[in-house]
Amino acid sequence: xxxxxxxxxxxxxxxxxxxxxxxxxxxxxxxxxxxxxxxxxxxxxxxxxxxxxxxxxxxxxxxxxxxxxxxxxxxxxxxxxxxxxxxxxxxxxxxxxxxxxxxxxxxxxxxxxxxxxxxxxxxxxxxxxxxxxxxxxxxxxxxxxxxxxxxxxxxxxxxxxxxxxxxxxxxxxxxxxxxxxxxxxxxxxxxxxxxxxxxxxxxxxxxxxxxxxxxxxxxxxxxxxxxxxxxxxxxxxxxxxxxxxxxxxxxxxxxxxxxxxxxxxxxxxxxxxxxxxxxxxxxxxxxxxxxxxxxxxxxxxxxxxxxxxxxxxxxxxxxxxxxxxxxxxxxxxxxxxxxxxxxxxxxxxxxxxxxxxxxxxxxxxxxxxxxxxxxxxxxxxxxxxxxxxxxxxxxxxxxxxxxxxxxxxx
Numbered sequence: 001x002x003x004x005x006x007x008x009x010x011x012x013x014x015x016x017x018x019x020x021x022x023x024x025x026x027x028x029x030x031x032x033x034x035x036x037x038x039x040x041x042x043x044x045x046x047x048x049x050x051x052x053x054x055x056x057x058x059x060x061x062x063x064x065x066x067x068x069x070x071x072x073x074x075x076x077x078x079x080x081x082x083x084x085x086x087x088x089x090x091x092x093x094x095x096x097x098x099x100x101x102x103x104x105x106x107x108x109x110x111x112x113x114x115x116x117x118x119x120x121x122x123x124x125x126x127x128x129x130x131x132x133x134x135x136x137x138x139x140x141x142x143x144x145x146x147x148x149x150x151x152x153x154x155x156x157x158x159x160x161x162x163x164x165x166x167x168x169x170x171x172x173x174x175x176x177x178x179x180x181x182x183x184x185x186x187x188x189x190x191x192x193x194x195x196x197x198x199x200x201x202x203x204x205x206x207x208x209x210x211x212x213x214x215x216x217x218x219x220x221x222x223x224x225x226x227x228x229x230x231x232x233x234x235x236x237x238x239x240x241x242x243x244x245x246x247x248x249x250x251x252x253x254x255x256x257x258x259x260x261x262x263x264x265x266x267x268x269x270x271x272x273x274x275x276x277x278x279x280x281x282x283x284x285x286x287x288x289x290x291x292x293x294x295x296x297x298x299x300x301x302x303x304x305x306x307x308x309x310x311x312x313x314x315x316x317x318x319x320x321x322x323x324x325x326x327x328x329x330x331x332x333x334x335x336x337x338x339x340x341x342x343x344x345x346x347x348x349x350x351x352x353x354x355x356x357x358x359x360x361x362x363x364x365x366x367x368x369x370x371x372x373x374x375x376x377x378x379x380x381x382x383x384x385x386x387x388x389x390x391x392x393x394x395x396x397x398x399x400x401x402x403x404x405x406x407x408x409x410x
Contacts, residue, residue, distance in 0.1 A: 078300020
């Protein structure tokens with residue numbers, strides 16, 4: 001692997017582990033953004049090298065520039081009129097740089113190593129959550145769940161909070177979607193992966209993780225029952241084995257640590273319609289759509305008073321884009337999401353016939369879709385991993401010239 005491709009891996013780890021300094025130096029440390037700053041510096045140094053050129057589909061380059069100009073114009077408009085602070089511009093500009101970097105032409109070996117790096121980061125954050133629950137690492141976020149009869153159980157997060165954890169868990173779950181096969185070594189990995197996902201879901205009692213899980217399982221069935229029927233019986237047995245061993249690992253962990261552990265998640269699922277969070281997420285979509293239709297603004301609206309009345313801020317990526325960038329940002333984001341999804345669907349269909357890099361595109365599609373579903377009820381406009389996936393999805397347009405005939409150096 002050459003120096004350029006090694007740099008992709010280093011930057012991916014810096015972004016995927018950007019929360020790690022808060023564990024090492026403490027939540028209030030001035031070094032908490034160290035990894036993020038390092039990643040952006042490395043990307044910018046790459047861009048400013050005299051030998052650097054953008055190698056990507058010219059249409060995709062146009063989509064990226066146009067959509068991000070819309071988003072940045074919407075945010076800067078809000079900054080100029082004073083509806084939002086300048087920090088929102090910086091936070092999104094980082095995502096623009098990340099998208100542009102990963103959308104550049106990358107050979108398939110490096111793409112797969114980027115995905116492996118993201119999955120390793122997902123493993124690390126999941127293990128940190130478990131160690132935090134066991135009292136071996138500091139806790140970032142902690143919420144008590146009351147069962148009645150004086151019984152409380154603590155929900156705990158480490159490294160990242162509840163709003164960011166879902167993207168990591170989606171990557172870990174979807175590592176099962178694209179690459180399940182009947183080799184024993186791989187089967188052991190899948191069993192451990194699902195075990196960790198189930199345990200983390202129980203520790204955090206985060207219902208949105210169940211949404212990711214359900215979405216991923218649906219994609220598994222679409223892949224194996226519609227697109228890929230080879231060795232179907234063996235793969236079904238593998239999936240059943242993974243689920244059984246994953247469930248067994250949770251039961252063992254419950255009795256070792258706390259026999260009430262899984263009940264916190266079950267309890268929160270059972271009272272979902274009575275929970276204030278359910279009411280808030282339902283109402284926030286009503287508020288967002290009502291304001292978008294009746295009183296649209298071109299630039300960042302910034303005024304969150306309507307959300308504050310129902311108890312919070314816009315907890316969905318489309319709502320964030322509108323309130324922090326107006327209609328311009330909303331349109332720009334939708335362009336990127338739709339184009340990315342369209343490219344991945346085309347690649348999955350094409351690769352299904354050719355059997356080249358088949359599992360990579362399935363993994364990317366399943367991760368992208370499940371994270372998008374997750375972001376309908378969780379914030380993500382300023383988080384990094386979704387925009388890495390957007391970049392990789394757009395980069396897929398460079399992968400076969402039969403579907404895309406405009407590849408050139410920009």
